[in-house]
Amino acid sequence: MRYSGVLIGYPRSVLIANGGMMGHVGRMRGWPVTIMEPALLEAPIGLRPVRSRDATTWRDARVRNADWLRRWEPTNPETPLYRSTISPYLSMARTMRREARQGLALPWVVTYGGQFAGQLTVGSIVWGSARSAQVGYWIDEAYAGRNVTPTALAMALDHCFFVVGLHRVEASIRPENAASRRVVEKLGFREEGLRRRYLHIDGAWRDHLCYALTVEDVSGGLLPRWRNELSARRAGAS
Numbered sequence: 361m362r363y364s365g366v367l368i369g370y371p372r373s374v375l376i377a378n379g380g381m382m383g384h385v386g387r388m389r390g391w392p393v394t395i396m397e398p399a400l401l402e403a404p405i406g407l408r409p410v411r412s413r414d415a416t417t418w419r420d421a422r423v424r425n426a427d428w429l430r431r432w433e434p435t436n437p438e439t440p441l442y443r444s445t446i447s448p449y450l451s452m453a454r455t456m457r458r459e460a461r462q463g464l465a466l467p468w469v470v471t472y473g474g475q476f477a478g479q480l481t482v483g484s485i486v487w488g489s490a491r492s493a494q495v496g497y498w499i500d501e502a503y504a505g506r507n508v509t510p511t512a513l514a515m516a517l518d519h520c521f522f523v524v525g526l527h528r529v530e531a532s533i534r535p536e537n538a539a540s541r542r543v544v545e546k547l548g549f550r551e552e553g554l555r556r557r558y559l560h561i562d563g564a565w566r567d568h569l570c571y572a573l574t575v576e577d578v579s580g581g582l583l584p585r586w587r588n589e590l591s592a593r594r595a596g597a598s
Protein backbone atom coordinates (compact mmCIF):
# COMPACT_ATOMS: atom_id res chain seq x y z
CA MET A 361 0.00 0.00 0.00
CA ARG A 362 1.32 3.46 -0.79
CA TYR A 363 0.51 6.36 1.43
CA SER A 364 2.35 9.00 -0.55
CA GLY A 365 0.33 12.20 -0.67
CA VAL A 366 -1.87 11.00 2.17
CA LEU A 367 0.60 11.51 4.98
CA ILE A 368 1.40 15.16 4.42
CA GLY A 369 1.19 16.73 7.89
CA TYR A 370 1.90 13.50 9.76
CA PRO A 371 5.61 13.83 10.60
CA ARG A 372 5.32 11.84 13.82
CA SER A 373 2.91 9.19 12.66
CA VAL A 374 3.97 5.75 11.63
CA LEU A 375 1.60 3.75 9.49
CA ILE A 376 2.15 0.09 8.92
CA ALA A 377 0.05 -1.41 6.18
CA ASN A 378 -0.71 -5.11 6.50
CA GLY A 379 -1.83 -6.73 3.36
CA GLY A 380 -1.73 -4.43 0.36
CA MET A 381 -5.49 -4.31 -0.29
CA MET A 382 -5.46 -1.01 -2.12
CA GLY A 383 -6.87 -1.17 -5.58
CA HIS A 384 -7.86 -4.84 -5.44
CA VAL A 385 -11.28 -5.28 -7.01
CA GLY A 386 -14.03 -6.19 -4.52
CA ARG A 387 -12.03 -5.29 -1.42
CA MET A 388 -12.06 -2.19 0.70
CA ARG A 389 -9.12 0.09 0.14
CA GLY A 390 -7.00 0.57 3.26
CA TRP A 391 -7.99 -2.56 5.19
CA PRO A 392 -6.56 -4.32 7.11
CA VAL A 393 -4.33 -1.63 8.55
CA THR A 394 -2.49 -0.86 11.78
CA ILE A 395 -1.92 2.81 12.58
CA MET A 396 0.53 3.97 15.27
CA GLU A 397 1.02 7.43 16.78
CA PRO A 398 4.11 7.10 18.97
CA ALA A 399 4.66 10.55 20.42
CA LEU A 400 1.48 12.59 20.83
CA LEU A 401 0.38 11.24 24.24
CA GLU A 402 2.36 9.94 27.22
CA ALA A 403 2.45 6.43 25.69
CA PRO A 404 2.18 5.24 22.07
CA ILE A 405 -1.37 4.86 20.82
CA GLY A 406 -2.37 2.38 18.17
CA LEU A 407 -5.28 1.10 16.13
CA ARG A 408 -5.10 -2.49 14.93
CA PRO A 409 -7.70 -4.87 13.47
CA VAL A 410 -9.76 -6.94 15.94
CA ARG A 411 -8.50 -10.56 16.01
CA SER A 412 -10.08 -13.77 17.26
CA ARG A 413 -7.30 -14.10 19.84
CA ASP A 414 -8.48 -10.84 21.45
CA ALA A 415 -11.55 -12.71 22.76
CA THR A 416 -10.23 -13.40 26.28
CA THR A 417 -8.77 -9.92 26.86
CA TRP A 418 -11.88 -8.35 25.35
CA ARG A 419 -14.22 -10.43 27.57
CA ASP A 420 -12.15 -9.60 30.69
CA ALA A 421 -12.24 -5.85 29.88
CA ARG A 422 -16.00 -5.86 29.28
CA VAL A 423 -16.72 -7.74 32.51
CA ARG A 424 -14.34 -5.51 34.51
CA ASN A 425 -15.93 -2.35 32.99
CA ALA A 426 -19.57 -3.46 33.12
CA ASP A 427 -20.72 -0.58 35.35
CA TRP A 428 -18.62 1.93 33.39
CA LEU A 429 -20.19 0.91 30.06
CA ARG A 430 -23.78 -0.02 30.94
CA ARG A 431 -25.37 3.43 30.52
CA TRP A 432 -23.75 4.09 27.15
CA GLU A 433 -23.22 0.87 25.19
CA PRO A 434 -25.84 -0.24 22.64
CA THR A 435 -27.63 -3.51 23.42
CA ASN A 436 -29.71 -5.93 21.46
CA PRO A 437 -33.10 -5.82 23.21
CA GLU A 438 -33.25 -9.62 23.18
CA THR A 439 -29.76 -10.50 24.44
CA PRO A 440 -27.64 -9.42 27.42
CA LEU A 441 -24.68 -7.08 26.89
CA TYR A 442 -22.08 -8.83 29.07
CA ARG A 443 -21.21 -12.51 28.84
CA SER A 444 -18.71 -14.33 31.01
CA THR A 445 -17.93 -16.99 28.38
CA ILE A 446 -15.50 -16.53 25.49
CA SER A 447 -17.68 -17.84 22.65
CA PRO A 448 -19.82 -14.67 22.13
CA TYR A 449 -16.60 -12.65 21.79
CA LEU A 450 -15.13 -15.12 19.30
CA SER A 451 -18.35 -14.93 17.34
CA MET A 452 -18.40 -11.09 17.45
CA ALA A 453 -14.76 -10.97 16.29
CA ARG A 454 -15.61 -13.29 13.36
CA THR A 455 -18.63 -11.17 12.43
CA MET A 456 -16.59 -7.96 12.57
CA ARG A 457 -13.83 -9.46 10.43
CA ARG A 458 -16.38 -10.67 7.88
CA GLU A 459 -17.99 -7.21 7.72
CA ALA A 460 -14.51 -5.71 7.21
CA ARG A 461 -13.86 -8.09 4.29
CA GLN A 462 -17.21 -7.03 2.82
CA GLY A 463 -16.28 -3.33 3.07
CA LEU A 464 -18.95 -2.64 5.71
CA ALA A 465 -16.79 -1.92 8.77
CA LEU A 466 -13.32 -1.10 10.09
CA PRO A 467 -13.21 -2.79 13.51
CA TRP A 468 -10.13 -1.72 15.47
CA VAL A 469 -8.69 -2.48 18.90
CA VAL A 470 -7.31 0.68 20.54
CA THR A 471 -3.93 0.06 22.18
CA TYR A 472 -2.21 2.38 24.63
CA GLY A 473 1.36 1.64 25.63
CA GLY A 474 0.95 -1.64 23.71
CA GLN A 475 -1.96 -2.80 25.91
CA PHE A 476 -5.57 -3.50 24.87
CA ALA A 477 -7.30 -0.25 25.98
CA GLY A 478 -10.66 -0.35 24.17
CA GLN A 479 -12.30 -0.50 20.77
CA LEU A 480 -13.14 1.86 17.94
CA THR A 481 -15.32 0.67 15.09
CA VAL A 482 -16.28 2.55 11.97
CA GLY A 483 -19.39 0.62 10.92
CA SER A 484 -22.69 0.80 9.03
CA ILE A 485 -20.71 1.85 5.97
CA VAL A 486 -22.88 2.83 3.01
CA TRP A 487 -21.14 3.16 -0.35
CA GLY A 488 -22.66 4.49 -3.60
CA SER A 489 -23.55 8.15 -3.46
CA ALA A 490 -23.46 8.27 0.37
CA ARG A 491 -19.97 6.98 1.32
CA SER A 492 -20.98 7.43 4.94
CA ALA A 493 -20.43 5.55 8.21
CA GLN A 494 -21.14 5.55 11.94
CA VAL A 495 -18.33 5.46 14.50
CA GLY A 496 -18.55 3.82 17.93
CA TYR A 497 -15.94 3.61 20.68
CA TRP A 498 -15.31 2.67 24.30
CA ILE A 499 -12.26 2.74 26.53
CA ASP A 500 -11.30 0.84 29.66
CA GLU A 501 -11.97 3.12 32.64
CA ALA A 502 -8.32 2.70 33.67
CA TYR A 503 -7.28 4.77 30.61
CA ALA A 504 -10.04 7.44 30.78
CA GLY A 505 -9.26 11.14 30.66
CA ARG A 506 -5.88 10.86 28.84
CA ASN A 507 -7.14 11.92 25.38
CA VAL A 508 -6.78 8.34 24.12
CA THR A 509 -10.19 8.28 22.41
CA PRO A 510 -10.01 11.66 20.61
CA THR A 511 -6.53 10.77 19.37
CA ALA A 512 -7.66 7.33 18.18
CA LEU A 513 -10.71 8.89 16.53
CA ALA A 514 -8.61 11.50 14.70
CA MET A 515 -6.29 8.73 13.42
CA ALA A 516 -9.24 6.58 12.33
CA LEU A 517 -11.10 9.37 10.56
CA ASP A 518 -8.07 10.55 8.60
CA HIS A 519 -7.64 6.96 7.41
CA CYS A 520 -11.35 6.72 6.50
CA PHE A 521 -11.41 10.03 4.62
CA PHE A 522 -8.02 10.01 2.91
CA VAL A 523 -7.30 6.31 2.32
CA VAL A 524 -10.58 4.35 2.41
CA GLY A 525 -12.51 7.09 0.59
CA LEU A 526 -15.44 7.78 2.92
CA HIS A 527 -17.06 11.20 2.69
CA ARG A 528 -19.05 11.48 5.93
CA VAL A 529 -18.70 9.93 9.41
CA GLU A 530 -21.34 10.29 12.12
CA ALA A 531 -21.25 9.70 15.87
CA SER A 532 -24.55 9.17 17.72
CA ILE A 533 -24.31 10.05 21.40
CA ARG A 534 -26.82 10.13 24.26
CA PRO A 535 -27.32 13.75 25.41
CA GLU A 536 -26.42 12.62 28.97
CA ASN A 537 -23.03 11.22 27.87
CA ALA A 538 -20.90 14.29 28.68
CA ALA A 539 -17.55 12.47 28.27
CA SER A 540 -18.37 11.22 24.78
CA ARG A 541 -19.76 14.59 23.72
CA ARG A 542 -16.47 16.16 24.84
CA VAL A 543 -14.58 13.72 22.58
CA VAL A 544 -16.38 14.84 19.42
CA GLU A 545 -16.55 18.49 20.44
CA LYS A 546 -12.78 18.57 20.97
CA LEU A 547 -12.38 17.29 17.40
CA GLY A 548 -14.77 19.86 15.93
CA PHE A 549 -17.67 17.57 14.97
CA ARG A 550 -20.86 19.42 14.03
CA GLU A 551 -23.98 18.76 16.14
CA GLU A 552 -26.80 18.11 13.67
CA GLY A 553 -29.84 17.33 15.79
CA LEU A 554 -31.65 14.81 17.96
CA ARG A 555 -32.62 11.31 16.81
CA ARG A 556 -35.60 10.16 18.87
CA ARG A 557 -35.40 6.65 20.40
CA TYR A 558 -32.48 5.89 18.09
CA LEU A 559 -30.65 3.02 19.87
CA HIS A 560 -31.48 0.42 22.50
CA ILE A 561 -29.26 1.03 25.54
CA ASP A 562 -29.51 -0.08 29.17
CA GLY A 563 -32.99 -1.52 28.78
CA ALA A 564 -34.75 1.17 26.70
CA TRP A 565 -34.80 3.00 23.36
CA ARG A 566 -32.74 6.15 23.87
CA ASP A 567 -32.60 9.52 22.12
CA HIS A 568 -29.23 10.37 20.55
CA LEU A 569 -27.57 13.53 19.32
CA CYS A 570 -26.14 13.20 15.83
CA TYR A 571 -22.63 14.60 15.38
CA ALA A 572 -20.87 14.51 11.99
CA LEU A 573 -17.79 15.43 10.00
CA THR A 574 -17.34 15.35 6.26
CA VAL A 575 -14.03 15.32 4.44
CA GLU A 576 -14.47 19.02 3.55
CA ASP A 577 -14.41 19.85 7.28
CA VAL A 578 -10.91 18.41 7.74
CA SER A 579 -9.10 19.22 4.52
CA GLY A 580 -5.67 19.46 6.22
CA GLY A 581 -6.25 16.25 8.21
CA LEU A 582 -7.92 15.81 11.59
CA LEU A 583 -4.86 14.49 13.42
CA PRO A 584 -2.67 17.51 12.54
CA ARG A 585 -5.50 19.79 13.69
CA TRP A 586 -5.90 17.80 16.93
CA ARG A 587 -2.13 17.88 17.50
CA ASN A 588 -2.23 21.71 17.30
CA GLU A 589 -5.25 21.83 19.60
CA LEU A 590 -3.50 19.61 22.19
CA SER A 591 -0.35 21.77 22.05
CA ALA A 592 -2.47 24.89 22.63
CA ARG A 593 -4.27 23.23 25.57
CA ARG A 594 -0.97 22.14 27.12
CA ALA A 595 0.55 25.61 26.64
CA GLY A 596 -2.57 27.16 28.26
CA ALA A 597 -2.33 24.76 31.20
CA SER A 598 1.36 25.44 31.93
Ligand SMILES: CC(C)(COP(=O)(O)OP(=O)(O)OC[C@H]1O[C@@H](n2cnc3c(N)ncnc32)[C@H](O)[C@@H]1OP(=O)(O)O)[C@@H](O)C(=O)NCCC(=O)NCCS
Nearest residue numbers: 429432497498499504505506507508509510533539540542
Ligand atom coordinates in the same frame (compact mmCIF):
# COMPACT_ATOMS: atom_id res chain seq x y z
C1 LIG B 1 -16.53 8.39 26.14
C2 LIG B 1 -15.14 7.78 26.33
C3 LIG B 1 -14.85 6.82 25.17
C4 LIG B 1 -14.10 8.93 26.34
O1 LIG B 1 -12.80 8.37 26.27
P1 LIG B 1 -11.49 9.10 26.85
O2 LIG B 1 -10.34 8.45 26.22
O3 LIG B 1 -11.54 9.15 28.33
O4 LIG B 1 -11.67 10.61 26.29
P2 LIG B 1 -11.02 11.96 26.85
O5 LIG B 1 -9.71 11.69 27.47
O6 LIG B 1 -11.09 12.92 25.72
O7 LIG B 1 -12.01 12.44 27.99
C5 LIG B 1 -13.30 12.95 27.63
C6 LIG B 1 -13.93 13.60 28.85
O8 LIG B 1 -14.14 12.63 29.88
C7 LIG B 1 -14.06 13.30 31.15
N1 LIG B 1 -13.06 12.63 32.00
C8 LIG B 1 -11.79 12.94 32.23
N2 LIG B 1 -11.20 12.05 33.07
C9 LIG B 1 -12.15 11.15 33.36
C10 LIG B 1 -12.16 10.00 34.18
N3 LIG B 1 -11.09 9.58 34.84
N4 LIG B 1 -13.30 9.29 34.24
C11 LIG B 1 -14.37 9.68 33.56
N5 LIG B 1 -14.43 10.77 32.76
C12 LIG B 1 -13.32 11.50 32.67
C13 LIG B 1 -13.68 14.74 30.92
O9 LIG B 1 -14.86 15.50 30.90
C14 LIG B 1 -13.09 14.68 29.51
O10 LIG B 1 -13.22 15.90 28.82
P3 LIG B 1 -12.04 17.02 28.90
O11 LIG B 1 -10.84 16.43 28.23
O12 LIG B 1 -12.59 18.19 28.19
O13 LIG B 1 -11.76 17.25 30.37
C15 LIG B 1 -15.04 7.01 27.68
O14 LIG B 1 -15.46 7.88 28.71
C16 LIG B 1 -15.88 5.74 27.68
O15 LIG B 1 -15.46 4.69 27.20
N6 LIG B 1 -17.09 5.81 28.25
C17 LIG B 1 -17.98 4.65 28.34
C18 LIG B 1 -18.47 4.15 26.98
C19 LIG B 1 -19.00 5.25 26.10
O16 LIG B 1 -19.57 6.24 26.56
N7 LIG B 1 -18.80 5.11 24.78
C20 LIG B 1 -19.25 6.09 23.80
C21 LIG B 1 -20.67 5.87 23.47
S1 LIG B 1 -21.24 7.16 22.35
